[in-house]
Amino acid sequence: MNRASVFTRGLVVACTVVLCASAMAAGTAQYSSIDLNNLRVTNRAQCAIDSETPADSAFLILDGFNSGKMTYMLASSLGMDPVAMSADGMKEFRLAVSHLTLKIMQKLENGNLPLLPMNLKTNPLKNYQNVVRLCDKKPYCADLNGYLSGIWSLSENEKIISKSPEWKKLDTFSSANFLPAKTLGRIGCYYLKRFSPLQGHLQNTGLDQAVLQEMAVAVMEQEKYITTCYDQDPELDSRNAAMQIDLKVLNQDQWKAFGYDYWNSVKIYLSWAWRNSGIPSEMSQRFGIVFKSIALEESMMFIPNGCKSITKPACDNEHISLNSLREIAKAGDKPTEHSNDSPQKPEQGLIEHGARAVNDDFLGTQAYDSASEWVANFRKHFVQNRGLMKTRLATAVQFMNILMESLTAEEVVEYVKPLALNPNPSSIQRDELYYLCTEIRLAGDKRIDFMKTDIDNLSRLNSMEKAFESSRHSMTEFVTYFDKLAVGILPLCDQLEKTNIWNAANYTVNKAGFYDWSKEILNIKAVDDEGKPLTYTPAVYGSPLLTWSSGDPVCVSGIDCSRIAVKSLVDLYSVAVYADAFLPISSNAASPDVFNPYSELKACKIYDPWFATKRANKRLASDLASTFAFGWNFLPIYMDNDFTPDTVTSFKKLVDGGKLQFDPQIDKGKMQMAVVADLGPLVGAPCAISIAPNSAKKFDFYAFKGISVNYCNAKNDGEVHATGPNDVTPQTPKTYSYCGGCSMNFVGIATAASSSAAFGLNPIKFGIYLFRSIHRFITAKKDQVNIPRSYDVNLNYVADAYQRYGEIPKSCVDMLGQGLRCFDDMCGAKAADYFEKRTGGKVTKIHVIGSNGSPAHGGDPFDDNSVSKTAWITSNLCSGQITMPFQCRSNGSGFYATDRTPIRGATEKCRGKKF
Template identity: 55%
Template structure:
């Protein structure tokens, strides 16, 4: 071989080794940081969280309760003589994995176009058959006609080959055509950590980013794949995280709510129809179909965005109210009360609150399963209590209405009501009966009567009476007839003054608990409360079984008074249950999806919180300040008008019933302008003093921009009016208020004004004052825009890039990296370079090894910029040209080859632009 040939061979060998070294270096850089299928974390403040609630989420949790699966496995093990502990554990594990895999299967089928999306809005849907069936089967837990329809769709997704138009009016708009086959990341959460940083971070900083990086690098301690069969994982209470991969899947905001609606429908159907659970668990798969999936799992948004678009109705508010049960410990929820206020009052009374600061205490538990256990325990207890109240009420109403008419019941009450001679216990029981009848049934007082009347109009309560001997309408009519007679008896007794007797005082301990709540009768903690024993006059009026001994367990009610009180209690129980029925009663054929991590989903839907008010307020105040500057800032007139605006306030939510559901109409106290007129007479008299007159005492005495030593005096006067309503409510009118403030201060404006006035032959123009006024206007506007709570602000954090930056800087996150990492890119010389590197990696699919500002091309101060990149794409440098403003808010690449140009032949070949072969 010639010397020249040897040299050429050596050059080729060095080139190969160099290329291999570059690629190996890139590979080493990437393997040190795991590549997890985790979506960017969206860090949002209060206002942004409210805005995001109207958008579909791309990440969600499945809260899994494996109790029913374990119970089923336990029974099977006992029947076949197997190890009950082992089989129960395996059954719960199989259930968790089957739920996870079936969900993933449906998600991927939807993205691939194997399953059509089913529309949420039937009014705009063109699927004639589906529209008809969905309307017919609405709120039914089982609908055979809809299941037959869904079976045809599912079989087609499995390869049946039937034209979609033969099933319904399906078109391309119902099918997604995403290219990638695996479109969902699925993880079992071992421990809540920085990987769920969006739930406990309101403002991004270096400390929170370091927490995310450390959690990512130790991901094996925090998460694992959802199919993991590790025996140490708790499958009784499990938290599964789903991450939808939306790259190349179109505008998810446009179809996201239909996507989640379709997933929920297919999940409930396929759980009972498909063979996937049997594939996961050959022994238990078929038996799993008997489990009520909708009661065993929840689908919860991971963050501020939603699975169902929030609306201001009873279903949304009651379902979302269960977030109170997710807080650490055993929380006394409103739904647990004898006479709950309802989710609407809770939303109004609670008002604005914290969000994304771990207010549900997820990180307070060592294991995520412990948090799930607490949440599910509280939920199941509340649901059990509500079901018991409902079933007991229905049972009693059926028994008493079957045993006697309402008129007959009143006849049994009559001789006891008008006995003539009364003992103290007799008077007490009559007092209890009459007071409770008035609270629940008297239309004149209407404490609860309107609410009780509305119960029969609700679809969810009508459904609860399916299987009952009497309908809800019949029960309501029975109560009405009885209440009319009882109240007339009570009116007569009051006229006879039977309770106005010397030496008699009502013993309030005998009231039912629901009445004690309304009457605010405190519980005496020092005495042991015993159950009230009704009076007895011979044999009980109503018993369960006449052939059995008359012990307490066999007695339904002793007398007519006792039966009347229990009738009232039964109706009150129905009324109480109706307030949270949508959350706790099994009335839906799909899995519940409450917004437990975002209370602003409710507040935004019901207009209790306006995320854009602070922005509008800042703009209005700027306009008012500039107007005042134009009017008074340029001259020597010692006047200034200070303007502010109050936030609109929802005072109550009015109930409207439409198609069997409760809708809430917010009663809003509109935003008002507050103003004060300030007069600075100091320059006229040689002393820097001012006086303020404000029509509202809440308006602070805020004079000009610069205050020194100040002595102020304020006096305010206010008066209010309280008006009693016909329904017993009290309306407190907004008080009228005035404040009068005066003060003397050494302030810059006063001094300069005085100096201007004291100048000989001075014109009535004060340019210094004009500048101060203008500066004040701009400064107040800038400060208002910095509100970190009520001005929408968000960051999107790529966890992998955070981890890479953490390693790059030796185990910490520098402050200058916070902004770049908050934009979802890595940390480089500036935000523009960081976005360019991110665009390069997305375009080429290769990691960047080194990057520098290019010496050629436009300067870095220009919008058009150029950088030089070394990467795993090729051996050599690639120039990248792009447009970027200095703050990085406007960034774009060139369409042709992504703005890339290879400096070497190998790089040009890799990019696809080596047209001349050299």
């Protein structure tokens, strides 16, 4: 759906801003203030930086299907209306989850519950460390439940505070284990009816009048877009619900230090309290008890509302796997890598995809008429992919358990040998041996190591250990069995290749028999020319080798059993890649960074948000050095340097603490140097040449161009070196360029003019080179994408400006973008903001006067000789005027005021009052 058709941007285009805004304002003269957090609007670079900051706003995504199903069955058994009770059940489930979440957050904020640290290596809580280690491979653990039960009991005692000695009886708790006082203020919870400009930071990377006007109109029409989480309106969708939880951060430094532990604690306590406390029953007396049996973690998800994170980003499989959910959160039904039959390596996808758009509604939230429709689409894809993963896991585990309990790996190889050593194989036998040898080489041959190391790592991953709780054999035993199978079959395949068995006359491999996973890798079509799936039935050599009790075959031959074993390990690897996203391996709710793809890009060093800034600074230094070296004389030489970013070429993998860590292999950025010779003064013509021995860059010769003819020969040659079967690294490419050109240009003319003058210096040339240096620096700093930029928008201030002026004036954009009210100038806006924060009052009017007594606006300029100014303030604190001195430059920078700054009543009705 086109955004302009939904909000006001189309109206702004269709008619004048003033007329349209006035028409809208006339219909909405009054509005209710809104308690949402300020919107932090960021571009790509700032979004990447923000990923390392704990989120202060998050969406709670809730799927009420399980609660609806449970209450439907309950009503049916009681002879009641199942449809009505199912609707009530989903509504009360939503209310119970919201209520419990807020209760836990309030307990943490008030210091009633201690923080449970994410980083156990620096965790001083000895008992908690021991419990977590004992429970590390169990989704639900009695030891952890007992530990949390003791904490919860103390938190329910109103006489117990963070400094109470009772805490030390449970663990080595101290005041450092509790959220410091006044870190957080208000905690707000809102049901989202529809994504709107109230979430404008997800839809914009910058601010202008139209964007701010959309936000203002949304505030005035807020009842269309949000309501309280406790709203029991039956028209609200509780089957697929999105709630927005906003935390008012009062101390940013303390929040940065404790924010990740806060969110970690919320998720842990939430899972425990859902099953063991009576709080859910406070919102659902009928169903609170039965709700305890619902696996809450599979029905909900926390998603950061913006670029910040709930879990600290890391370059490991857990983080990348969770964030792959971003792809299924997009609008539409486009298949994602999760459904592929061949295992996808998500870390390679990071390199291939590289930088991408952000904060432009790339998830299509506004393509839906309601937020619940977006949630429904997301949950549909999530459930489909989770079902696929669970099916792959169950099928693979079942087959391997049966095979291992029926035949050893060596026995399976013995069944393969007669078929492999047959001197006169049929075409079908050749096909099946070709399938087996190809697939076992792809998955199990250490010499080419296409997948072998990844399969070996399966037994060391915590995620797979947790998924194997119901299996009779462990992942380690599966991998060991597979290794023995590969060791026995690969020599047979080597022997077959030497006999040229597949080069026989009149024989062509029937590729239809490959499994789908190998077809994807080998780029073999899975359908025929008419689009019908290619089918294949394994050959039977006598009686089936393994059968079910019913007589149906499990696998029909040694080749078939071996191939299914290979496929099972490949499927388990495919599941392991995304286990953290889809499998119930954790007792905590997931919290992927769905709206910020730069969370993992920065963690894995693929994107450096500071590179463009550092590059601009380095180029300026280089240009100035060249200017001072060559700009003052008559030498027609100029050095032009540029800088390339570090590039991640591959990843080395390391299993540490049960997680697969990715270590980026980086090709360091380099300085690209070019020597430019301006031949105009020597040959009497405005021509120049450029030689760049280590860069394929085409040089931009002149700051000013007229009619020109240019030629460049630039090349970039690269090669790849392999130091091992699983260590292939592209080498630094060899680059160069040779360029030449002639142009009617000011630089050449200036050089020639200066050379004919009787000066010992060349001032015109120096000035032109100096201008070029500064011009390039200023241009680079204007990069709207890769130079970090952010805006802090208070929605109430935007609506207030819109209501006062009937539009968003252009002069207000900068003030509103800094989280300030809109007044006549930036200094006044900053003074008003300081006054409100210090006194708690609300400024309705402010008049700034310079130190010379002249007004700061109204026709007279600031006194530019001084930054000292005085604000005359009208507020709700008294009916007269108040004065406040402060310092501020005429452009709004350098604002300064302290707690010692005197604030006094200036008129009779305000004199004598304390502010």
